[in-house]
Amino acid sequence: MESIIKEAVLEQFCSIADLMYQKGWDERNGGNISLLLRGDDLLNVGESERTREYELGYRVPELSGKFFLVTGSGKYFKNIKTNPKENVGVIQILEDGEHYRIVWGLANGAKPTSELPTHLMNHAARLKSDPDHRVVMHCHPANLLAISFVHPLEERELSRTLWKMCAECVIVFPEGIGVLPFMLCGTKEIGAATAQKITDCRLVLWPHHGIFGTGKDLDEAFGLIETAEKAAEIYMKIAPLGIRQSISDDGLRELAEAFHVQPKKEYFD
Numbered sequence: 338m339e340s341i342i343k344e345a346v347l348e349q350f351c352s353i354a355d356l357m358y359q360k361g362w363d364e365r366n367g368g369n370i371s372l373l374l375r376g377d378d379l380l381n382v383g384e385s386e387r388t389r390e391y392e393l394g395y396r397v398p399e400l401s402g403k404f405f406l407v408t409g410s411g412k413y414f415k416n417i418k419t420n421p422k423e424n425v426g427v428i429q430i431l432e433d434g435e436h437y438r439i440v441w442g443l444a445n446g447a448k449p450t451s452e453l454p455t456h457l458m459n460h461a462a463r464l465k466s467d468p469d470h471r472v473v474m475h476c477h478p479a480n481l482l483a484i485s486f487v488h489p490l491e492e493r494e495l496s497r498t499l500w501k502m503c504a505e506c507v508i509v510f511p512e513g514i515g516v517l518p519f520m521l522c523g524t525k526e527i528g529a530a531t532a533q534k535i536t537d538c539r540l541v542l543w544p545h546h547g548i549f550g551t552g553k554d555l556d557e558a559f560g561l562i563e564t565a566e567k568a569a570e571i572y573m574k575i576a577p578l579g580i581r582q583s584i585s586d587d588g589l590r591e592l593a594e595a596f597h598v599q600p601k602k603e604y605f606d
Protein backbone atom coordinates (compact mmCIF):
# COMPACT_ATOMS: atom_id res chain seq x y z
CA MET A 338 0.00 0.00 0.00
CA GLU A 339 1.71 3.19 -1.20
CA SER A 340 1.43 6.22 1.02
CA ILE A 341 -1.29 8.59 -0.15
CA ILE A 342 -0.34 11.37 2.23
CA LYS A 343 2.47 13.86 1.78
CA GLU A 344 5.47 12.92 3.89
CA ALA A 345 5.79 16.39 5.45
CA VAL A 346 2.17 16.29 6.68
CA LEU A 347 2.59 12.83 8.18
CA GLU A 348 5.91 13.84 9.74
CA GLN A 349 4.47 16.92 11.42
CA PHE A 350 1.52 14.90 12.77
CA CYS A 351 3.83 12.22 14.19
CA SER A 352 6.20 14.81 15.69
CA ILE A 353 3.34 16.53 17.53
CA ALA A 354 2.13 13.13 18.81
CA ASP A 355 5.66 12.45 20.02
CA LEU A 356 5.85 15.84 21.72
CA MET A 357 2.53 15.15 23.45
CA TYR A 358 4.02 11.89 24.70
CA GLN A 359 7.19 13.69 25.89
CA LYS A 360 4.98 16.15 27.79
CA GLY A 361 3.46 13.22 29.68
CA TRP A 362 0.02 13.92 28.28
CA ASP A 363 -0.37 10.54 26.57
CA GLU A 364 0.53 7.60 28.75
CA ARG A 365 0.15 4.26 26.96
CA ASN A 366 -2.56 4.79 24.31
CA GLY A 367 -4.12 7.69 26.24
CA GLY A 368 -5.25 10.43 23.88
CA ASN A 369 -5.91 10.68 20.17
CA ILE A 370 -5.58 13.19 17.32
CA SER A 371 -7.38 13.79 14.04
CA LEU A 372 -6.38 16.17 11.27
CA LEU A 373 -8.72 17.17 8.45
CA LEU A 374 -6.65 16.79 5.29
CA ARG A 375 -6.72 19.33 2.47
CA GLY A 376 -6.59 18.31 -1.17
CA ASP A 377 -2.94 19.25 -1.43
CA ASP A 378 -2.03 17.12 1.62
CA LEU A 379 -2.98 14.06 -0.38
CA LEU A 380 -1.22 12.28 -3.19
CA ASN A 381 -3.21 10.14 -5.65
CA VAL A 382 -5.92 8.14 -3.91
CA GLY A 383 -6.10 5.19 -6.31
CA GLU A 384 -9.59 3.91 -7.07
CA SER A 385 -8.29 0.34 -7.18
CA GLU A 386 -6.65 0.66 -3.76
CA ARG A 387 -7.79 -2.06 -1.36
CA THR A 388 -9.68 -0.37 1.46
CA ARG A 389 -11.62 -1.45 4.51
CA GLU A 390 -15.10 0.02 5.10
CA TYR A 391 -16.92 0.35 8.41
CA GLU A 392 -20.19 1.76 9.73
CA LEU A 393 -19.93 4.81 11.98
CA GLY A 394 -23.15 4.23 13.95
CA TYR A 395 -24.07 7.95 13.68
CA ARG A 396 -24.37 10.49 10.90
CA VAL A 397 -21.88 13.18 9.93
CA PRO A 398 -23.14 14.21 6.46
CA GLU A 399 -21.24 17.53 6.78
CA LEU A 400 -18.03 15.53 6.50
CA SER A 401 -19.00 13.42 3.44
CA GLY A 402 -16.01 12.76 1.21
CA LYS A 403 -13.52 14.34 3.64
CA PHE A 404 -10.21 12.69 4.52
CA PHE A 405 -8.72 12.63 8.04
CA LEU A 406 -5.39 11.52 9.41
CA VAL A 407 -6.18 9.82 12.74
CA THR A 408 -4.41 7.92 15.50
CA GLY A 409 -5.29 4.25 15.93
CA SER A 410 -7.26 2.81 18.82
CA GLY A 411 -5.09 1.24 21.50
CA LYS A 412 -1.91 2.51 19.83
CA TYR A 413 0.85 3.73 22.12
CA PHE A 414 1.84 7.36 21.54
CA LYS A 415 5.48 6.52 22.21
CA ASN A 416 5.50 4.34 19.07
CA ILE A 417 3.83 6.73 16.63
CA LYS A 418 6.95 8.52 15.42
CA THR A 419 8.95 5.37 14.71
CA ASN A 420 6.11 3.38 13.16
CA PRO A 421 3.38 5.62 11.69
CA LYS A 422 1.92 3.01 9.36
CA GLU A 423 0.82 0.75 12.21
CA ASN A 424 -0.23 3.49 14.61
CA VAL A 425 -1.99 6.11 12.48
CA GLY A 426 -3.99 6.07 9.26
CA VAL A 427 -5.99 8.03 6.71
CA ILE A 428 -9.74 7.54 6.65
CA GLN A 429 -12.38 8.95 4.31
CA ILE A 430 -16.00 9.57 5.29
CA LEU A 431 -18.19 8.01 2.60
CA GLU A 432 -20.87 9.90 0.67
CA ASP A 433 -23.71 8.67 2.91
CA GLY A 434 -22.02 10.27 5.97
CA GLU A 435 -22.63 7.01 7.86
CA HIS A 436 -19.62 4.94 6.85
CA TYR A 437 -15.88 5.45 6.51
CA ARG A 438 -13.08 3.64 4.76
CA ILE A 439 -9.46 3.25 5.75
CA VAL A 440 -7.37 4.29 2.76
CA TRP A 441 -3.88 4.22 4.23
CA GLY A 442 -2.05 3.01 7.36
CA LEU A 443 -3.67 1.43 10.45
CA ALA A 444 -1.85 -1.69 9.28
CA ASN A 445 -2.54 -5.21 10.55
CA GLY A 446 -6.24 -4.65 11.14
CA ALA A 447 -5.93 -1.57 13.37
CA LYS A 448 -8.96 0.72 13.72
CA PRO A 449 -9.20 4.50 14.27
CA THR A 450 -9.42 5.81 17.82
CA SER A 451 -12.40 4.74 19.92
CA GLU A 452 -13.08 8.48 20.35
CA LEU A 453 -13.84 8.83 16.63
CA PRO A 454 -17.46 9.90 17.41
CA THR A 455 -16.20 12.89 19.42
CA HIS A 456 -13.54 13.72 16.84
CA LEU A 457 -15.93 13.67 13.88
CA MET A 458 -18.77 15.43 15.67
CA ASN A 459 -16.30 18.07 16.89
CA HIS A 460 -14.97 18.60 13.36
CA ALA A 461 -18.51 19.04 12.05
CA ALA A 462 -19.35 21.49 14.87
CA ARG A 463 -16.16 23.56 14.58
CA LEU A 464 -16.35 23.79 10.79
CA LYS A 465 -19.72 25.51 11.20
CA SER A 466 -18.16 28.33 13.23
CA ASP A 467 -14.71 28.31 11.58
CA PRO A 468 -14.20 27.16 7.98
CA ASP A 469 -10.42 27.05 8.61
CA HIS A 470 -10.75 24.58 11.47
CA ARG A 471 -8.76 21.34 10.97
CA VAL A 472 -7.59 19.66 14.18
CA VAL A 473 -9.15 17.82 17.12
CA MET A 474 -6.73 16.75 19.85
CA HIS A 475 -7.46 14.73 22.98
CA CYS A 476 -5.04 13.88 25.79
CA HIS A 477 -4.73 13.31 29.54
CA PRO A 478 -2.55 16.12 31.01
CA ALA A 479 -2.05 15.55 34.75
CA ASN A 480 -2.89 19.04 36.02
CA LEU A 481 -6.10 19.42 34.01
CA LEU A 482 -7.19 16.09 35.44
CA ALA A 483 -6.07 17.11 38.93
CA ILE A 484 -7.98 20.41 38.88
CA SER A 485 -11.15 18.51 37.97
CA PHE A 486 -11.05 16.88 41.42
CA VAL A 487 -10.65 20.01 43.51
CA HIS A 488 -12.29 22.90 41.60
CA PRO A 489 -16.02 23.38 40.99
CA LEU A 490 -16.93 21.87 37.61
CA GLU A 491 -18.62 25.04 36.47
CA GLU A 492 -17.60 26.64 33.18
CA ARG A 493 -17.65 30.28 34.22
CA GLU A 494 -15.82 29.66 37.46
CA LEU A 495 -13.21 27.33 35.98
CA SER A 496 -12.60 29.63 32.99
CA ARG A 497 -12.06 32.58 35.35
CA THR A 498 -9.71 30.57 37.55
CA LEU A 499 -7.60 29.50 34.56
CA TRP A 500 -7.58 33.03 33.07
CA LYS A 501 -6.24 34.37 36.36
CA MET A 502 -3.36 31.88 36.60
CA CYS A 503 -1.24 33.62 33.95
CA ALA A 504 -1.62 36.68 31.77
CA GLU A 505 -1.61 34.79 28.46
CA CYS A 506 -4.68 32.64 29.26
CA VAL A 507 -7.40 35.18 28.51
CA ILE A 508 -5.58 36.00 25.25
CA VAL A 509 -5.14 32.36 24.18
CA PHE A 510 -8.62 31.11 25.12
CA PRO A 511 -10.87 34.19 25.54
CA GLU A 512 -13.93 32.00 25.02
CA GLY A 513 -13.08 30.05 28.19
CA ILE A 514 -13.28 26.31 28.69
CA GLY A 515 -16.29 24.04 28.31
CA VAL A 516 -16.89 21.40 30.97
CA LEU A 517 -18.89 18.17 30.69
CA PRO A 518 -20.19 16.13 33.57
CA PHE A 519 -18.39 12.80 33.98
CA MET A 520 -19.66 10.56 31.16
CA LEU A 521 -18.73 7.23 29.63
CA CYS A 522 -16.01 7.79 27.03
CA GLY A 523 -15.81 6.30 23.53
CA THR A 524 -19.54 6.79 22.86
CA LYS A 525 -21.59 8.87 20.44
CA GLU A 526 -23.35 10.40 23.47
CA ILE A 527 -20.15 11.96 24.83
CA GLY A 528 -19.32 12.94 21.24
CA ALA A 529 -22.59 14.83 20.84
CA ALA A 530 -22.26 16.47 24.28
CA THR A 531 -18.69 17.60 23.53
CA ALA A 532 -19.63 18.88 20.08
CA GLN A 533 -22.40 20.98 21.60
CA LYS A 534 -19.85 22.73 23.82
CA ILE A 535 -17.12 23.01 21.22
CA THR A 536 -19.23 25.10 18.84
CA ASP A 537 -18.33 28.27 20.70
CA CYS A 538 -15.18 27.24 22.56
CA ARG A 539 -12.15 25.26 21.46
CA LEU A 540 -11.39 23.54 24.76
CA VAL A 541 -13.62 21.05 26.54
CA LEU A 542 -12.71 19.33 29.78
CA TRP A 543 -13.77 15.77 30.43
CA PRO A 544 -13.50 15.73 34.25
CA HIS A 545 -11.31 12.98 35.72
CA HIS A 546 -10.36 11.91 32.18
CA GLY A 547 -8.78 14.53 29.94
CA ILE A 548 -9.17 17.47 27.61
CA PHE A 549 -10.27 18.10 24.02
CA GLY A 550 -8.68 20.98 22.13
CA THR A 551 -9.29 22.07 18.56
CA GLY A 552 -7.57 24.40 16.12
CA LYS A 553 -6.81 25.56 12.60
CA ASP A 554 -3.61 23.51 12.72
CA LEU A 555 -1.73 21.12 14.98
CA ASP A 556 0.28 23.93 16.61
CA GLU A 557 -2.83 25.85 17.58
CA ALA A 558 -4.58 22.86 19.17
CA PHE A 559 -1.35 21.86 20.93
CA GLY A 560 -0.69 25.42 22.15
CA LEU A 561 -4.21 25.75 23.48
CA ILE A 562 -3.92 22.59 25.58
CA GLU A 563 -0.39 23.55 26.62
CA THR A 564 -1.59 26.93 27.92
CA ALA A 565 -4.61 25.52 29.80
CA GLU A 566 -2.43 22.78 31.28
CA LYS A 567 0.14 25.37 32.46
CA ALA A 568 -2.65 27.37 34.13
CA ALA A 569 -3.98 24.23 35.82
CA GLU A 570 -0.45 23.39 36.98
CA ILE A 571 -0.05 26.81 38.59
CA TYR A 572 -3.42 26.45 40.30
CA MET A 573 -2.52 23.02 41.66
CA LYS A 574 0.75 24.44 43.01
CA ILE A 575 -0.67 27.54 44.67
CA ALA A 576 -4.18 26.53 45.78
CA PRO A 577 -2.93 24.42 48.71
CA LEU A 578 -0.83 27.41 49.90
CA GLY A 579 -3.77 29.83 49.80
CA ILE A 580 -4.15 32.42 47.03
CA ARG A 581 -3.44 35.93 48.32
CA GLN A 582 -3.72 37.87 45.07
CA SER A 583 -4.28 37.30 41.36
CA ILE A 584 -5.18 39.15 38.16
CA SER A 585 -8.25 41.33 38.73
CA ASP A 586 -11.20 41.49 36.34
CA ASP A 587 -9.99 44.93 35.26
CA GLY A 588 -6.59 43.40 34.56
CA LEU A 589 -8.23 40.74 32.38
CA ARG A 590 -10.23 43.43 30.54
CA GLU A 591 -7.06 45.40 29.91
CA LEU A 592 -5.27 42.36 28.51
CA ALA A 593 -8.21 41.53 26.26
CA GLU A 594 -8.35 45.05 24.91
CA ALA A 595 -4.61 45.28 24.30
CA PHE A 596 -4.54 41.94 22.46
CA HIS A 597 -7.80 42.48 20.56
CA VAL A 598 -9.66 39.45 21.89
CA GLN A 599 -13.25 39.29 23.10
CA PRO A 600 -13.67 37.16 26.21
CA LYS A 601 -17.19 36.04 27.15
CA LYS A 602 -18.74 39.13 28.76
CA GLU A 603 -20.80 37.09 31.20
CA TYR A 604 -17.58 35.62 32.64
CA PHE A 605 -16.59 38.98 34.15
CA ASP A 606 -17.75 40.19 37.55
Ligand code: 13P
Nearest residue numbers: 366368369410411450451
Ligand atom coordinates in the same frame (compact mmCIF):
# COMPACT_ATOMS: atom_id res chain seq x y z
P1 13P B 1 -7.93 5.16 21.88
O1 13P B 1 -6.69 4.34 22.11
O2 13P B 1 -9.06 4.31 21.35
O3 13P B 1 -7.64 6.36 21.04
O4 13P B 1 -8.45 5.65 23.30
C1 13P B 1 -7.62 6.41 24.12
C2 13P B 1 -8.37 7.38 24.95
O5 13P B 1 -7.80 8.36 25.40
C3 13P B 1 -9.82 7.17 25.21
O6 13P B 1 -10.41 8.32 25.73
Ligand code: ZN
Nearest residue numbers: 367368546547
Ligand atom coordinates in the same frame (compact mmCIF):
# COMPACT_ATOMS: atom_id res chain seq x y z
ZN1 ZN C 1 -8.94 9.65 26.76
